[in-house]
Amino acid sequence: MDSSDQRRKRKRSLKPTHHFFSLRSLLYFFSFFAFFFILFRRNTPSFHHLVVLPGSSTSSSIHRLFSGELTRFKIDDRVLFPDHILILLSGIGIGSWNLVGNGKGLECIYRNNYTEEEEEKGVAVLSVDEYNDIQWLVRCPLRPTNFSSVVTLRSRGAITVADTTVVAMNSWENLAYEAVLDGNTAVVFVKGISHRQDKASDPNRFRCHFGFGNQNYILASKALTAAQEVVRCALPKSLEIHPEKSQGIRATVSFQLPMRNHHHRTIFVPSVAKLSSSKFEKNTPKHDLCVCTMLWNQADSIREWITYHSWLGVQKWFIYDNNSDDGIESVINKLDLEGFNVSRHVWPWIKTQEAGFSHCAIKAKNECNWVSFMDVDEFYYFPNLPGHGALRTLVSNYTSSPSIGELRTRCHSFGPSGLRSPPKNGVTVGYTCRLQRPERHKSIVRPEVLDTTLMNVVHHFHLREGFSFLDVGQNTAVINHYKYQVWEVFRAKFYRRVATYVADWKDSQNEGSRDRAPGLGTEPIEPADWRLRFCEVWDTGLRDVVLANLDNVLSRGRYLGGIDI
Numbered sequence: 001m002d003s004s005d006q007r008r009k010r011k012r013s014l015k016p017t018h019h020f021f022s023l024r025s026l027l028y029f030f031s032f033f034a035f036f037f038i039l040f041r042r043n044t045p046s047f048h049h050l051v052v053l054p055g056s057s058t059s060s061s062i063h064r065l066f067s068g069e070l071t072r073f074k075i076d077d078r079v080l081f082p083d084h085i086l087i088l089l090s091g092i093g094i095g096s097w098n099l100v101g102n103g104k105g106l107e108c109i110y111r112n113n114y115t116e117e118e119e120e121k122g123v124a125v126l127s128v129d130e131y132n133d134i135q136w137l138v139r140c141p142l143r144p145t146n147f148s149s150v151v152t153l154r155s156r157g158a159i160t161v162a163d164t165t166v167v168a169m170n171s172w173e174n175l176a177y178e179a180v181l182d183g184n185t186a187v188v189f190v191k192g193i194s195h196r197q198d199k200a201s202d203p204n205r206f207r208c209h210f211g212f213g214n215q216n217y218i219l220a221s222k223a224l225t226a227a228q229e230v231v232r233c234a235l236p237k238s239l240e241i242h243p244e245k246s247q248g249i250r251a252t253v254s255f256q257l258p259m260r261n262h263h264h265r266t267i268f269v270p271s272v273a274k275l276s277s278s279k280f281e282k283n284t285p286k287h288d289l290c291v292c293t294m295l296w297n298q299a300d301s302i303r304e305w306i307t308y309h310s311w312l313g314v315q316k317w318f319i320y321d322n323n324s325d326d327g328i329e330s331v332i333n334k335l336d337l338e339g340f341n342v343s344r345h346v347w348p349w350i351k352t353q354e355a356g357f358s359h360c361a362i363k364a365k366n367e368c369n370w371v372s373f374m375d376v377d378e379f380y381y382f383p384n385l386p387g388h389g390a391l392r393t394l395v396s397n398y399t400s401s402p403s404i405g406e407l408r409t410r411c412h413s414f415g416p417s418g419l420r421s422p423p424k425n426g427v428t429v430g431y432t433c434r435l436q437r438p439e440r441h442k443s444i445v446r447p448e449v450l451d452t453t454l455m456n457v458v459h460h461f462h463l464r465e466g467f468s469f470l471d472v473g474q475n476t477a478v479i480n481h482y483k484y485q486v487w488e489v490f491r492a493k494f495y496r497r498v499a500t501y502v503a504d505w506k507d508s509q510n511e512g513s514r515d516r517a518p519g520l521g522t523e524p525i526e527p528a529d530w531r532l533r534f535c536e537v538w539d540t541g542l543r544d545v546v547l548a549n550l551d552n553v554l555s556r557g558r559y560l561g562g563i564d565i
């Protein structure tokens with residue numbers, strides 16, 4: 001919408017209220033215009049903080065560096081994690097960064113202010129990642145001894161681009177880190193507000209704020225729900241009328257801290273969270289079935305998992321990537337180009353799996369009738385039905401149900417099945433021996449009927465009142481969970497687990513957890529009989545289905561020409 005459109009619209013929407021000159025409406029008028037004044041000014045970003053250091057740096061050399069498009073960047077925010085510093089960057093034409101190798105060659109700059117003359121130290125960045133349409137993520141190592149904590153960025157070589165604004169270093173312990181529009185509400189993800197597992201908090205303890213920076217919140221609204229560090233906020237009127245203008249607006253919450261003499265102090269939680277909304281066209285029909293998953297370094301297994309489940313009827317994939325470095329991005333891009341509708345979302349926030357699932361549920365809500373929350377080593381299997389489209393048919397059957405909001409399926413845990421090395425033809429064909437009794441279950445939910453708090457525990461969401469779950473019988477469907485794979489895979493997976501509920505598989509505190517391999521100590525040493533463990537019944541059901549129907553999927557990375565998907 002151009003600004004003349006905007007003005008016309010604004011006129012129209014204001015007309016009816018002309019007759020009411022209450023103080024309230026005057027205030028409303030004022031904040032409304034103030035807000036749009038700022039919004040329109042914002043359309044021409046100013047990069048006056050950007051400094052091109054002397055030397056060979058001229059704007060034309062920057063031009064060359066960034067392959068034809070003038071790219072300038074600005075550090076928006078910094079977050080201090082226990083083992084690295086996360087930098088959020090925005091800039092003009094920042095999308096062209098991939099042309100220069102995803103910013104490889106960038107250095108994190110630390111300054112030494114302990115010595116007389118200022119000394120600088122450059123250390124290669126840990127990673128650069130595309131974050132959203134407007135920002136990039138750069139990870140820097142913690143500051144070296146005797147150096148100040150970053151940090152600016154500079155590209156290696158002749159050209160130096162630096163940002164001299166020192167934005168506050170945010171602590172990860174206390175931070176609003178994501179914000180997303182959901183209908184006429186905004187959902188803000190906040191670390192460090194009281195967190196009770198599986199219990200809602202009183203939303204009246206919080207207030208929501210919107211604006212352009214941590215000292216610049218110009219709009220406020222009511223908190224509607226608060227649970228698990230997720231606060232749902234009413235949208236201020238001006239944003240409700242023009243949701244497209246909310247993109248990039250910073251959001252946070254405040255709360256009252258009791259002081260002496262019945263006084264309270266208002267505490268604003270620092271924020272790096274900028275509102276985003278899904279760009280989905282309202283008129284497009286929804287997919288019947290989508291999948292949300294969170295993963296780390298599973299480039300090798302994702303193709304088998306996605307092609308198989310697409311054959312079962314999954315139409316769209318939201319992959320939340322926790323800092324993978326195994327080239328999964330290119331595997332995902334390739335699958336997407338092949339028509340599988342796969343998108344990757346960088347999720348750099350540590351130990352926030354529940355929040356990530358809530359975030360994904362909101363993203364999927366506009367596009368999907370049903371969403372499955374599952375892991376890359378889990379495969380639905382229909383023992384008594386032709387598999388093609390079966391999962392989609394199953395869920396479609398309940399899409400207009402007045403009471404069913406979740407379908408639960410039991411999981412069978414498979415063992416190493418005698419193998420010593422990862423199966424060449426994929427897990428569904430390679431692993432065929434499992435424990436007899438099913439363990440746990442996984443859910444497919446209707447995002448429309450989730451509880452507004454978005455509360456969820458280990459893959460299970462609370463449903464809105466009046467809705468409940470249905471157990472899918474084991475004769476209809478089960479999930480083959482390739483949980484205990486050959487040692488090298490198992491070890492890697494449990495060493496760096498994406499889930500929150502097991503901090504570290506070596507951590508003896510969690511020894512009793514059901515997620516630990518029974519009988520395995522806390523040492524990362526292969527038990528002598530590992531390959532024979534967890535094997536009570538041979539089960540070649542899914543293997544046979546895959547070999548009969550998807551044989552040409554099996555050689556990894558090959559394009560699946562023959563399958564009708």
Ligand SMILES: *[C@@H]1O[C@H](CO)[C@@H](O)[C@H](O)[C@H]1NC(C)=O
Binds near residue numbers: 113148
């Ligand atoms: C170094 O700089 C930081 C931030 O600018 C400051 O907080 C600190 O006190 C300084 N240290 C010394 C020794 O001057």
Ligand SMILES: *[C@@H]1O[C@H](CO)[C@@H](O)[C@H](O)[C@H]1NC(C)=O
Binds near residue numbers: 114145146
């Ligand atoms: C840090 O500074 C102190 C005091 O100047 C010095 O004694 C120490 O060796 C320095 N450490 C390193 C790692 O440079």
Ligand SMILES: *[C@@H]1O[C@H](CO)[C@@H](O)[C@H](O)[C@H]1NC(C)=O
Binds near residue numbers: 310314316341
């Ligand atoms: C991908 O999405 C489009 C519509 O958005 C749909 O027509 C197509 O069938 C989907 N692909 C798969 C494999 O389901």
Ligand SMILES: *[C@@H]1O[C@H](CO)[C@@H](O)[C@H](O)[C@H]1NC(C)=O
Binds near residue numbers: 349496498
């Ligand atoms: C991502 O991986 C790190 C380990 O590097 C882990 O600490 C963190 O909890 C993971 N993120 C999520 C959302 O689980």
Ligand SMILES: *[C@@H]1O[C@H](CO)[C@@H](O)[C@H](O)[C@H]1NC(C)=O
Binds near residue numbers: 393394397
């Ligand atoms: C669909 O649901 C109805 C009842 O709601 C049931 O009778 C029927 O068997 C279901 N079909 C499938 C394929 O699950």
